[in-house]
Amino acid sequence: MPQEVQGVVARAKGEPVSLETVVVPDPGPGEAVVSIKACGVCHTDLHYREGGIEDKFPFLLGHEAAGYVEQVGAGVTDIAPGDYVILNWRAVCGVCRACKRGKPWYCFDTHNAAQPMTLADGTPLNPALGIGAFIEKTLVHSGQCTKVDPAAEPAVAGLLGCGVMAGIGxxxxxxxxxxxxxxxxxxxxxxxxxxxxxxxxxxxxxxxxxxxxxxxxxxxxxxxxxxxxxxxxxxxxxxxxxxxxxxxxxxxxxxxxxxxxxxxxxxxxxxxxxxxxxxxxxxxxxxxxxxxxxxxxxxxxxxxxxxxWYGDCLPERDFPMLVDLYLQGRLPLEKFVTERIQLSGVEQAFERMHTGDVLRSVVVFD
Missing domain, CATH: 3.40.50.720 (NAD(P)-binding Rossmann-like Domain)
Structure with a gap:
């Protein structure tokens, strides 16, 4: 049955974010519910809050995340409950013209969850980059879940979901x-x-x-x-x-x-x-x-x-490789994590971005 959890929402352009009750539905066909363990605070989230991406408020912010699959919907076979995953915003379709040309990192029809997450009053939320991970649990398309070695700490691994992957790629x-x-x-x-x-x-x-x-x-x-x-x-x-x-x-x-x-x-x-x-x-x-x-x-x-675009990455190829390099001591991902914060500290993390005091603030869930 649907779950009520806490998430960070941007209700209007330029206004401070708020911690809200969010309703997460059971996963439908091709979908998954992921229990988030850590999520980086990216400039893209701030751009969403400022209306710099689009104006479809309210937004459920957060997208650089790692966690564990909790539930999967009908037809999902590539992941299962208990899998440790990094979320990505390039769940390739496999059938568009880019995918058919053997260049899936340019996929023009990437997948997102079909069902919306909502506020308690039923208002649909627009999840940042189709993810929305400043939240205890989120609903995504199963293709947005990339399995990696669970030995990598979530606060570190999740950063591959956006900014770090963009730069390395x-x-x-x-x-x-x-x-x-x-x-x-x-x-x-x-x-x-x-x-x-x-x-x-x-x-x-x-x-x-x-x-x-x-x-x-x-x-x-x-x-x-x-x-x-x-x-x-x-x-x-x-x-x-x-x-x-x-x-x-x-x-x-x-x-x-x-x-x-x-x-x-x-x-x-x-x-x-x-x-x-x-x-x-x-x-x-x-x-x-x-x-x-x-x-x-x-x-x-x-x-x-x-x-x-997104470091021209293919998540299923690149995320596991980079996590392995990190675990081998060849890629210092931990140096990107400037501070670990709670979900209530996202607005203050946005303020620290302006001063250049951090590379990444990371929301960490117990």
Whole structure:
């Protein structure tokens, strides 16, 4: 029968979130109820609260989560009650044109639960990224559950569900960083540091962390940056010249923009080597435009300009692999966890995002 649990809800644009009673229905065909053990506080959740994603309030926030399958609906065979899972927002359909072309990481028709979770008065909730995991238990499509080794602590493993996967995948999957490559990462928050960790995993020789905050640059070194560059007060030309100086005057083989602003994208474009790769993984706002770029520069420099969606990941392939690397001591996922908080502390975690004091606050359930 339906369960009543506590969850974090954004009722209106820009208003503080509230802890509400949420009704979670029994799983229908293809669905699962997951008992959440930990969920990271991601900037995307803040964007939902601010109306920056869509305006379909109220939202049930949270999506970077790990927990245990509690119930499954009819027809579910790939997971079972008791399985330890990371939730993902790319449950591939297997039949769209991207899936049929053998590129399921671009799936254009990903699955979500068909039934809504609701407030106690019956108001349907819109779960963030089709998940909604700032809650004791959530309802998702079974394909959103990826089984991983339960030896990985939920507070750590859950971060692969969004930001950390986006950054690591930007390096390994989208940027195709390989041994000996030079890499520059612009923006050293959670996603940028994950891109640095991914570049290190891939064997990059030179990894340049680029940011305006010395504290973030120090964090970046913990994830594998070999050089740091503080751009505060520097012009675009000065930033480009500094990166070139660190890469034998050529520019980096791969430059990852983890900020997503026109000025940082231009820095990335001109900081790469000829025929190098630019990866945009920072998310721009709809009003941003790219002005003043001569078309001849696009032609004359060659190479690749790519956008990275969710790190171009395939959860069933990438999550277990990255958890294994973490358990082997080769991927320092634990360093992303700045603090562990209770469900009631999400609003305060949003405030700390603005000051840059945290890489990730993580809600931990008993």
């Amino acid at each position: 930007a390096s390994i999957n989208t940027g195709a960083v390989s041994r000996g490559d030079s890499v520059a990462v612009i923006g050293c928050g959670g996603v940028g540091d994950a891109a640095i960790a991914g570049a290190r995993l891939a064997g990059a020789g030179t990894i340049i962390a680029v940011d305006m905050d010395d504290r973030k640059l120090a964090w970046a070194k913990d994830f594998g940056a070999t050089h740091t560059l503080n751009t505060k007060g520097k012009s675009q030309d000065e930033v480009v010249e500094a990166i070139q100086e660190l890469t034998n005057s050529f520019g980096a083989d791969v430059v990852i923009d983890a900020v997503g602003r026109p000025e940082t994208w231009k820095q990335a474009f001109y900081s790469r080597d000829l025929a190098g790769t630019v990866v945009l993984v920072g998310v721009p706002t709809p009003d941003m435009t790219l002005d003043g770029m001569p078309l001849i520069d696009f032609f004359g420099r060659g190479g690749s300009l790519k956008s990275s």
